[in-house]
Amino acid sequence: MNAEALSAFWSEFRESRVAVAALAIIVGVIIAVIIAPLITPQDPYDLANLPLSDARRPPGFVGQDGYTHLLGTDAQGRDLYSAILYGLRISLQMGLVAGAIALAIGATLGIVAAHAGGRVEALIMRIVDLQLSFPAILLALVLAALLGQGKAQLITALVAAQYAYFARTAFGAAAAERRKDYIEAAAATPLSGARIVFRHLLPNSLPPLIVVATLQVANAISLEATLSFLGLGLPPTEPSLGMLIANGFQYMMSGRYWISVYPGIALIIIIVAINLVGDQIRDQLNPRLRR
Amino acid sequence: MLGFVIQRVLQAALVMVAMSALVFVGVYAVGNPIDVLISPDATQDIRAATIARYGLDRPLYEQYFTFLGNILSGDMGRSFVFGMPVLQLIMQRLPATLELTLVAVIAATLAGVPLGIYAGYRPDSPAAKTIMAVSILGFSVPTFWVGLILILFFAVHLGWLPAGSRGATRSLFGVEWSVLTLDGWKHLILPATNLALFKLAMMIRLARAGTREIMLTDTIKFARAAGLSEATILRRHVLKLISIPIVTVFGLEFGSTLAFAVVTETIFSWPGVGKLIIDSIAQLDRPVMVAYLILIAFLFVTINLAIDLVYALLDPRLRRGAA
């Protein structure tokens, strides 16, 4: 992966307007959530300052403190716009952290299995396969239920549910590389195993891992929202998007749709954007579609 | 071929034993089995009786065998909340989940595969691009949100369909199915659509990717060189080649959809196993949780086994056994 290959990759990426737009959205959202305290009129976590009398107001309502609630308020009087931005921050945090840890653990397992071969490989990959056949959501559900609420617990559940995908991908790429003749030749020399792993197996596993990583981050965000929606995951004091949606569910029947719909739209936008970028990367890296 | 089947069945049995051991370890060794199996507000007598029944005061390996024996004879404890044997409870609610999942997965496959093949066959057509855009949405949007929107639109706004719960049922082979009544279908459409959307998107993408790759192979070139019509090529070559990954995904996704039904059942108040597990988690009805895990594991192992066998049927290269 040198500079030339990267710039060639980027110029091909640029040709897809959709992917570029998606990337722009992601970058925009990341910037927005980083500077969230600066651009939101209200801190949705500050329970003491939430004006309850402003609860369940429609979009455009001008609240007690004089600012316009662009997207309305929820059942606790939170400005939905602020809550959504903070919720996005949590979603991104969870998704990226869980994704990064799952990537690290999974890739290590996969590459080690491919390099070690024999019994070690069989053992590791059997466990991975077993887990892969188990649906992520169930695993995450049960773990979240067992571990209780909280960020660390949620990340643990997400990582446990996702590392297997990374392991499988890393193993596949590394095993294919290992079978190549030049690795066998290298293994016959005094070159250390670590050198083979880092110089050859790892770089060749990176492209598919990157694709899986992008898609898994989107998956993690979706999973976290689902768990929060079901009442597991984060405590109600730090509402993630999923929880906002869950809280607003009961008001949908009476026409106060905005409490659930707007956080949902925000969630969809970020997930779709990440998936689009991941798709583009995957198409570009797929050798079988090259002419 | 027979050797292959036997080998696979044995492997499956082994995995089941491993899974049961895992759950056992999770429940008995890590967790406190007394808390797991005995309701917190049980009397001393019941406590003593349960301890004796499950051998909770015996050494660990003895407990494991009791555990295994109990499961095999169908005894998975009694639900704290419902007071009835867990197995019975689950069996009661399983048909609802099964019919929801089956309808969803079948619909997703029947609709998704042709759409995906078309998108892969003519990737640059506007129709294909629309299909792909829709599939990205279906893939990305969290199931629970789609459910909300469906309810909002079709039930609240338009008032066409009911917002939840299962419809009227009719009995077949001693089990109640709601797919046999019109009212049942009215109640089934929204949750099934909700559940199917994700799978539909996945099937479309899978079929498209597979078709695109296949169309570039020499097999298709050779078929064209022999003068086969495009329709024949699609029907006899592409479809056959693509059926292998599709069937695999169909089977795997069936299990995954069964799990995902948890969310849909919650939103639509569908009285299935998924809603049961959520309620149990919320109410700390631990015997139900344990039994659910074991049953799900069993289901998955069975499904994987079935897939392996069907796979061998479809791909002649695998029939010589050895995996």
Add this chain to the structure above:
Amino acid sequence: MTAPVLEVSNLATHFFTKAGVVKAVDGVSFWLAPGEVLGLVGESGSGKSVTGFSLIGLVDPPGRIVSGSVRLEDRELVGLPNDALRRVRGRRIAMVFQDPMMTLNPVLTIADQMRLAIAAHEPVSRSAARARSIAALATVGLPDPARRLDAYPHQFSGGMRQRVAIAIALLHRPAVIIADEPTTALDVSIQAQILAEMRHLVSELGTALIWISHDLAVVSALSHRIAVMYAGRIVEEGPTALVLAAPRHPYTRGLLDSLPSRAEPGRDLRQIPGQTPSLLSPPEGCPFRPRCPRASTACLVMPEPTGDMVRQARCHHPLVLNPAEAA
């Protein structure tokens, strides 16, 4: 002289890529008599395979035939609508590819694949298709054809798979078969078998054959005439024996000299200096000019084919025929 079964005039197939236009085939002309074997020889990138695909109308996008004519049995193929072209493919002109493992569908039996090929052009009952398939397999020398019919491709060896592919090509007794490197993926010993088989089939059935290969030795054993391709054009053409004994074009000379069989033991193998030209931006004039020991300023102009009906070469300074060497 009998009418040629295939007449190609000024065929040009270009690929319109993002990087530019690749002129893979740029002005190829030749004819094929009934029952004649033409060896189309060239290195990779010479355009020989693309020529083959162009003849049967299977050029993949972003490529397409931009000009020229291909007349098969006096019917023009270029510009023919897809439907009509499909009826010609497999029936009057067929193609065999390089790797039979990739061309035969691994999940269909040989019987199915052969029946599909037959049914593509005429309605046929299962039993009739079976009978014809068995006969076709027997023709290509496959042992025990009746049992083999229900097998899958992976149950055959490479050589047998290629025979199956050839059998499929022969099902409708086409006038022309294009074979694109059919023995390159096979063992040398199997190569010889297939070659012998093809020679036998061609003479027995009277099918014309275009054998595309980079291997001069293989081609020389089988073909009546040879056409040497370089950078999208035929640079020399003539009867095999004549071309090999006394080549006119310096490139052909270079190819022959670099054959290991012609090398003297102990001395370095002779190579043609330089590399094949980029088809995106070919050199001015004769494409072989940068590598040619006989190049002059005259070669800055593209040479047209010179010679007679029997032999032709595109060269301003063709190697002179030594009367003593003429066959």
